[in-house]
Amino acid sequence: MNQKLNNINEMKCQFLDENATYDFLKFLKGRSKVFAPHRKGEASYIYDEVSDVKDVVLQYPRTIQPLKKYFLPPRETLLSFNIDENNFTESEINVEPRIFFGIHAYEMEGVMRLDYTFEQGQPESNYLTRREQSTFIGISYEPDEYHFSKSLGIDIDSVDGFSLYFKKTDNGYYVYEIDAAGQQLMKEFGKGKRVDIPVTKEEPEFTNKIKYHYNRLPQIFEHVYDSKVWEEVAERCVGCGTCNLLCPTCYCFDVRDEVEINATEGKRERFWDGCMLNPFAEVAGNENFREKLSSRTRHRLYRKFKYITNKSGELHCVGCGRCSKYCPADISITKIINNLIDDYADRQQKQVI
Numbered sequence: 235m236n237q238k239l240n241n242i243n244e245m246k247c248q249f250l251d252e253n254a255t256y257d258f259l260k261f262l263k264g265r266s267k268v269f270a271p272h273r274k275g276e277a278s279y280i281y282d283e284v285s286d287v288k289d290v291v292l293q294y295p296r297t298i299q300p301l302k303k304y305f306l307p308p309r310e311t312l313l314s315f316n317i318d319e320n321n322f323t324e325s326e327i328n329v330e331p332r333i334f335f336g337i338h339a340y341e342m343e344g345v346m347r348l349d350y351t352f353e354q355g356q357p358e359s360n361y362l363t364r365r366e367q368s369t370f371i372g373i374s375y376e377p378d379e380y381h382f383s384k385s386l387g388i389d390i391d392s393v394d395g396f397s398l399y400f401k402k403t404d405n406g407y408y409v410y411e412i413d414a415a416g417q418q419l420m421k422e423f424g425k426g427k428r429v430d431i432p433v434t435k436e437e438p439e440f441t442n443k444i445k446y447h448y449n450r451l452p453q454i455f456e457h458v459y460d461s462k463v464w465e466e467v468a469e470r471c472v473g474c475g476t477c478n479l480l481c482p483t484c485y486c487f488d489v490r491d492e493v494e495i496n497a498t499e500g501k502r503e504r505f506w507d508g509c510m511l512n513p514f515a516e517v518a519g520n521e522n523f524r525e526k527l528s529s530r531t532r533h534r535l536y537r538k539f540k541y542i543t544n545k546s547g548e549l550h551c552v553g554c555g556r557c558s559k560y561c562p563a564d565i566s567i568t569k570i571i572n573n574l575i576d577d578y579a580d581r582q583q584k585q586v587i
């Protein structure tokens with residue numbers, strides 16, 4: 235698996251205090267649509283289009299929904315049809331330049347995992363068209379008890395995919411110029427103070443961790459298909475699908491034709507779907523090939539740590555912690571993985587595997 239090479243200490247850097255950071259957001263808004271984290275209620279955050287820069291939250295743990303909603307909307311019309319006229323019209327996707335500001339490293343990695351998914355085989359043009367003309371500006375964060383991206387090789391300061399990276403310091407931000415587009419933005423903004431030798435602080439510790447190095451996870455998943463851990467998790471899981479729907483790398487969808495009451499016109503619509511939901515694996519004849527919650531949980535984890543990884547070389551979990559934080563049954567993905575590791579080590583010791 236690839237080790238990310240992101241040494242920000244070798245990149246050009248400027249300093250912006252907090253007021254200048256909001257001025258920078260105004261400057262960005264003058265160029266194109268800007269999307270950034272906003273508060274939602276007392277303790278939650280969402281990505282939203284910036285209307286007033288004062289509403290943008292610079293430091294936040296995570297948003298409820300991932301950034302994928304802008305590239306793979308929860309619901310979209312693929313085409314409209316007319317049965318009598320025997321024709322259909324595909325929906326047009328209009329792209330315009332968009333800047334995504336205040337993005338955490340694991341979120342960016344999630345977008346890049348989706349890029350891989352939708353570029354493979356028959357490229358998925360709706361997603362890829364929406365991805366065009368997107369600029370991403372990263373920001374550092376303090377990990378909470380749910381983040382574990384470091385255990386998956388994604389540091390807080392991983393800057394793959396960003397044009398600029400804002401790293402919090404005492405009274406503002408060090409702004410690292412990652413690519414030519416970012417460099418150009420800072421040049422046109424013109425209010426940054428050049429920092430000759432960027433002074434970076436140590437990254438804060440992640441308290442949530444996976445016991446083994448991430449390179450070993452696909453190998454462990456070779457041996458835990460029949461682990462008792464799957465049944466233990468299933469005893470608590472209620473099959474709500476929240477873990478799928480909030481995951482930045484899950485991409486499964488359902489397609490349905492909705493016909494109007496006149497039985498002539500209709501629309502073909504696509505919706506987010508998830509393998510933890512009972513109807514997901516239903517097939518004709520009233521069969522369901524993953525009826526048990528234990529097999530659905532196992533499938534979800536194998537999609538993240540083995541099946542796609544075998545093809546892409548990348549883990550398809552980015553350690554955002556959403557599935558654990560928002561699970562109504564308090565099921566933690568790191569506990570599942572660590573329990574699988576214990577089961578694997580135990581069986582190795584007993585020479586069962």
Ligand code: SF4
Pocket residue numbers: 470471472473474475476477478510557560561562563564565
């Ligand atoms: S969010 Fe929790 S309860 Fe809901 S399907 Fe996922 S693991 Fe099960």
Ligand code: SF4
Pocket residue numbers: 477480481482483484538550551552553554555556557558567
């Ligand atoms: S599996 Fe959970 S922790 Fe991993 S990327 Fe998906 S939501 Fe985040």
